[in-house]
Amino acid sequence: MDFDFTPHEQAFRAEVRSFLKANLPPPKERGAGFLKNWLAKVRAKGWVGFSWPKEYGGGEGSLIEQAILKEEMALAAAPPLGTSFMGLAWVGPGIMRYGTDEQKRRFIPDILDSKVNWCTGYSEPNHGSDLAAIQTKADRIGDNYVVNGQKIWTTGAAWADWIILLARTQFDVERKHDGITCLLVPMHSPGIEVRPIENMAGDRNFAEVFFTDVSVPVANRLGEEGKGWAVTISALANERSSIGEVTQMFARLDALKELVRNSKRRGQPAGQDSSVRRRIAEFETKIAAMKYNGLRYLTKQLRGEPLSSETSVNKLHRASLEIDMADFAVELTGRAGLLSRGSEQAVAGGSWTKSALGWPSVVIGGGTPNIQRNIIAERILGLPKD
Numbered sequence: 001m002d003f004d005f006t007p008h009e010q011a012f013r014a015e016v017r018s019f020l021k022a023n024l025p026p027p028k029e030r031g032a033g034f035l036k037n038w039l040a041k042v043r044a045k046g047w048v049g050f051s052w053p054k055e056y057g058g059g060e061g062s063l064i065e066q067a068i069l070k071e072e073m074a075l076a077a078a079p080p081l082g083t084s085f086m087g088l089a090w091v092g093p094g095i096m097r098y099g100t101d102e103q104k105r106r107f108i109p110d111i112l113d114s115k116v117n118w119c120t121g122y123s124e125p126n127h128g129s130d131l132a133a134i135q136t137k138a139d140r141i142g143d144n145y146v147v148n149g150q151k152i153w154t155t156g157a158a159w160a161d162w163i164i165l166l167a168r169t170q171f172d173v174e175r176k177h178d179g180i181t182c183l184l185v186p187m188h189s190p191g192i193e194v195r196p197i198e199n200m201a202g203d204r205n206f207a208e209v210f211f212t213d214v215s216v217p218v219a220n221r222l223g224e225e226g227k228g229w230a231v232t233i234s235a236l237a238n239e240r241s242s243i244g245e246v247t248q249m250f251a252r253l254d255a256l257k258e259l260v261r262n263s264k265r266r267g268q269p270a271g272q273d274s275s276v277r278r279r280i281a282e283f284e285t286k287i288a289a290m291k292y293n294g295l296r297y298l299t300k301q302l303r304g305e306p307l308s309s310e311t312s313v314n315k316l317h318r319a320s321l322e323i324d325m326a327d328f329a330v331e332l333t334g335r336a337g338l339l340s341r342g343s344e345q346a347v348a349g350g351s352w353t354k355s356a357l358g359w360p361s362v363v364i365g366g367g368t369p370n371i372q373r374n375i376i377a378e379r380i381l382g383l384p385k386d
């Protein structure tokens, strides 16, 4: 096992660091127009869609350099490389793998240029964990599919331009995983109605989406008809890999250590309390384990193999780790931990409190912990199905 970087890779890391030094002012100094400028600069560097082919607007860089880029960006708490989060994390990779040349040319540049927002239409009112049982139907009529049904918990549906949609094109199938088709649908299509849902924190990030006789050209089908499950498995692996991303956890741990340095327990510096030090060591150890597990994914990708079930491991760990760290931070800050954004006394701008309350996004989004455990047990450890 060789963890060393080549001189070329080290030079690339130095290049990223000096770019960040020159172009990333501290958060308080980032005025209006900063994000637009930032996005244009990282795009010009070829860092958005870093490893995607130049032919479709990508940077055609190596996967190792892409990992270095992500690491340095996370450590510097830099803004994202694009605003099309789902586009970059799983819709784009799905199109790169299953799309036609025409689809790649049509969709990829807009994702890279942050011109479009995507949302993900998988879950239905009675089919979340049991996703392969979806009932939204797409009937083929000539050169179009006509879609009828309902999706729920669709994050970003209210402002998305496109939805990656799972619909059933065949009902008389032996396995429920068959007969599912993946469609790329404009959200402004006649017959789509979006009804936002308010979550327990008062945010309206997700929505119910209703489809009534929505016409979708066959040219917008991603992958083969009836074989959409394979597309979904690949997109979910990328989604879980992005949720399980470890790089941001190092920056989060640094922030937690800073909080410990500035906190007191029973009148003494909190860092002198052995139980506090033990918790920090525990978090650091788990993050290190996630990092090495993440390197396994990278090795697999370097061999040209697509990501699969193994991404469930870090997804599962990140969810529990993020919540444990946020709960610990809130506990450490005492009464101030009850305050959120907008309050002058809120600690770290209320970010720990927000994280402690925002657990459903890391725990449930992308599949619940039970589902990740089932995947790990059945597909990685080879245990019998439950």
Ligand SMILES: Cc1cc2nc3c(=O)[nH]c(=O)nc-3n(C[C@H](O)[C@H](O)[C@H](O)COP(=O)(O)OP(=O)(O)OC[C@H]3O[C@@H](n4cnc5c(N)ncnc54)[C@H](O)[C@@H]3O)c2cc1C
Pocket: 119, 120, 121, 122, 123, 124, 125, 126, 127, 128, 129, 130, 152, 153, 154, 155, 156, 206, 360, 361, 362, 364, 365, 366, 367, 368, 369, 370, 371, 374
């Ligand atoms: C913040 C957030 C964002 C989301 N964004 C999107 C999105 O953009 N697009 C989208 O399509 N969906 C989205 N979802 C939906 C999410 O994917 C589903 O909520 C999730 O897959 C669980 O499905 P469910 O809610 O129907 O729960 P259920 O499947 O009904 O599960 C209920 C409980 O039963 C357990 N359970 C179910 N089946 C099993 C089993 N076989 N073995 C053991 N335990 C089991 C589950 O673990 C869970 O605890 C989002 C959810 C959240 C919270």
